Amino acid sequence: MTKLKHFWFLGIMLMLLSFNINSLSAAENVQDSNANLVNAVSAQQDGVKSPGSDLWRNVRQRNATISGRTQVKGAKSGTLIDTKGNEWRKVRREMLVPYGGYFLLGALGVIALLFIFIKRQRIPNGKSGKTVTRMSSMQMITHWFLVVIVGFMSITGLLLLFGRFVIIPIMGLEAFSPIASASKEGHNLMGPLLIISLLMMLFYYLRHNFPAKGDLKWLFTLGGIFSKKHLEVGYFNAGEKILFWATIILCTLLSISGLLLLFPYYEPTIERTQLALLIHAIAALAIIAMVFGHIWMVYTVEGTFDAMNTGEVDENWAKSHHSRWYKEKTNTAEVEDTDAISTSENDAGGKPSSKNEEGAYS
Amino acid sequence: MIANFIDGPLWYFSLFVFFAGVMLRLGSIIFSKHKVDLSVARGPEAPGAFRTIFSRFLPDKGMYPHIKLQVIAGYIFHLGLFAVIFFAAPHIKFFDEHFLGFSWTALPHWGFIFAAQLAFLGLILLWLQRVINPVSRLISKTGDHISSILTFIVLLTGCLALLESFSSLRLLHRFSVELFLIYFPFSSLMHAFTFIPSRAFTGAWFGRRGIKS
Numbered sequence: 001m002t003k004l005k006h007f008w009f010l011g012i013m014l015m016l017l018s019f020n021i022n023s024l025s026a027a028e029n030v031q032d033s034n035a036n037l038v039n040a041v042s043a044q045q046d047g048v049k050s051p052g053s054d055l056w057r058n059v060r061q062r063n064a065t066i067s068g069r070t071q072v073k074g075a076k077s078g079t080l081i082d083t084k085g086n087e088w089r090k091v092r093r094e095m096l097v098p099y100g101g102y103f104l105l106g107a108l109g110v111i112a113l114l115f116i117f118i119k120r121q122r123i124p125n126g127k128s129g130k131t132v133t134r135m136s137s138m139q140m141i142t143h144w145f146l147v148v149i150v151g152f153m154s155i156t157g158l159l160l161l162f163g164r165f166v167i168i169p170i171m172g173l174e175a176f177s178p179i180a181s182a183s184k185e186g187h188n189l190m191g192p193l194l195i196i197s198l199l200m201m202l203f204y205y206l207r208h209n210f211p212a213k214g215d216l217k218w219l220f221t222l223g224g225i226f227s228k229k230h231l232e233v234g235y236f237n238a239g240e241k242i243l244f245w246a247t248i249i250l251c252t253l254l255s256i257s258g259l260l261l262l263f264p265y266y267e268p269t270i271e272r273t274q275l276a277l278l279i280h281a282i283a284a285l286a287i288i289a290m291v292f293g294h295i296w297m298v299y300t301v302e303g304t305f306d307a308m309n310t311g312e313v314d315e316n317w318a319k320s321h322h323s324r325w326y327k328e329k330t331n332t333a334e335v336e337d338t339d340a341i342s343t344s345e346n347d348a349g350g351k352p353s354s355k356n357e358e359g360a361y362s
Numbered sequence: 363m364i365a366n367f368i369d370g371p372l373w374y375f376s377l378f379v380f381f382a383g384v385m386l387r388l389g390s391i392i393f394s395k396h397k398v399d400l401s402v403a404r405g406p407e408a409p410g411a412f413r414t415i416f417s418r419f420l421p422d423k424g425m426y427p428h429i430k431l432q433v434i435a436g437y438i439f440h441l442g443l444f445a446v447i448f449f450a451a452p453h454i455k456f457f458d459e460h461f462l463g464f465s466w467t468a469l470p471h472w473g474f475i476f477a478a479q480l481a482f483l484g485l486i487l488l489w490l491q492r493v494i495n496p497v498s499r500l501i502s503k504t505g506d507h508i509s510s511i512l513t514f515i516v517l518l519t520g521c522l523a524l525l526e527s528f529s530s531l532r533l534l535h536r537f538s539v540e541l542f543l544i545y546f547p548f549s550s551l552m553h554a555f556t557f558i559p560s561r562a563f564t565g566a567w568f569g570r571r572g573i574k575s
Contacts, residue, residue: 138431141490148486178530182522189475189521193483311494 076270088274096278100285101162107289111296123303124320131312132329140311142200146247149197152190153254154288156183161281191258198251201244208235209244214324235325239297246290253283365529368537376540383547384555391559403570410569411562417575418561431491439484445469445477446517452526478521485514509551516542 067079076082135143159167160183167176215238218231223239231237236244257280260266264273298304303317318326421433447453451468458465469477489510492498519538523531546552553560568575 137491137495140494141431141487144490144494145486148490178528181525181528182531185524186518186522189478189524190482192479193486196483310496 082270084270084274088270088277091278096281097162097165100281103285104288107292111292114296114300118300120299121301123314123317125316127303127317128315130315131306131310132315132318132326133311134307134313134318135311136204137311139204140308142197142204143308146197146201149190149193150287150291153187153194154284154291156187156190157284158288159183160187188262191255191262194251194258195255198248198255201248201251205244209241211241214238215241230320230323232324233322234328235322237322243290243294247287250283250287250290253279254287257283365533368533368540372540373536376543380543380546384552387547387552388555388559391556399570401570404572405569407566407569410573410575411566414565414568414575415558415561417565431487435484435487435491437484438480439488442477442479442481442484443513443517446474446481446520449477450474450520478517481517482514485510485517489514503550505549508545509549512538512542512545513551 070078072078159179163176163180163183167179171179212234214232214234218233218238221231223231223237257276260273260276261280298308301321303314304321306317307313315326318329421429426433449467449469451471451474454465454468468474489507492502492506492510516535516538519531519535523535526532542551565575
């Protein structure tokens, strides 16, 4: 019996010893694994390749397109991370936004200088009091419809492009979130109406905008600035025709790129989507700058706005700026020689309403 | 504070003004005293009234070439607006929860967007026509312009809040709707209700005189 007790005692001692040995070996194992890890990392740093860590590094650093195989079917479904998005973000933030901003500010600056230094061109001999119908109601409606749509799209588009950098510092993040959301929804909703306005522009204005006799002369003399002779101009001058075609081209670019952005599932490659976005932004900035110039032109040539306000223009304005059209319209060849008129505006009958309106460029 | 006011007192006030105002206006038209027509009737009044309610949906053939834009843009706008008001999912949910207790099938999202675009297209063209056409400009009153602009603002704020993620945008839309409801009974917007009695009255008058209308 006492022998048996000794066996029990011996057994317990052996068990305790074995636990001790096990724990010691476990600690040694941990130390070994740590050492292995350190060795592996140092080996990795020494240039030994490990596919797993390479993959993770690439994913984390996002400096390469990570692709693999998957059972999921669809474009890009095998791509874990496409770094082109990050590259585009850089292009947008570091190029498009700053240079786009400089471009628009530059355009505004040029227009401001033109307002300051170029005097308003008055109607030769002043207003006659007689008017000629220049625009039909539908032509005016089409023009103003385009103005409304381009205006709305410009405001919402500029908020989307520059809002993060302009609105957030002024109004804060919480104010910008709903503004950005509203801009996006409004921009997407109104966008297709630009196509309608584009079609209306083509329908009501195209026939007046084909190249015609005298357009080259108008261009070479910059609308008569460098010419003492009166230029015979038809319904639109070459500058207006350029404006029209630029509008058509830019609006077409905006419409096509806008549709691609509205329906990205029809254009699954991110490169083309980004290209569409870039074209969309550049065309938009160009058309906004062009609108600035258009507003200045309308302001600086007295009587021009009447064409889009009432559809009627003063006879003297028509004789001076669109004499060929005026002849065709009135069927008279008795347009006065406006050489003298265009160069002696200070002798004009109508008195300038302000100092700014005195004198003119031709 | 402002949110509670827009969602609470102002909402109930605008509903009261709208319903009371519309009832008052309609009542004053229907129950107003008319001169008794002593002439001998050459035809029945009721068929003329009924026919005219529908016949006026089509423009007069002689007039149509001169009012193409008003007719086409008018239809585009009214159909678009009708679809937006009664078939937009958020509106149906709103009517269900606050007024009716039942719902109906909503337009899909793309359908709603398309309807809103039609409404915008028609409204902008109609307002431009009102401002630009010399005759329309002459006969338009300030109230007509306010009606157009208010309708545009209601549509716009609704579409800007399409994402339904921002309380501020929802409140903006609701506030514009409240202004619209308050203004509605006192403006030409009442034609939404008066066009039927107006046509019926004219049709009955023509019917009595044996004139086809």
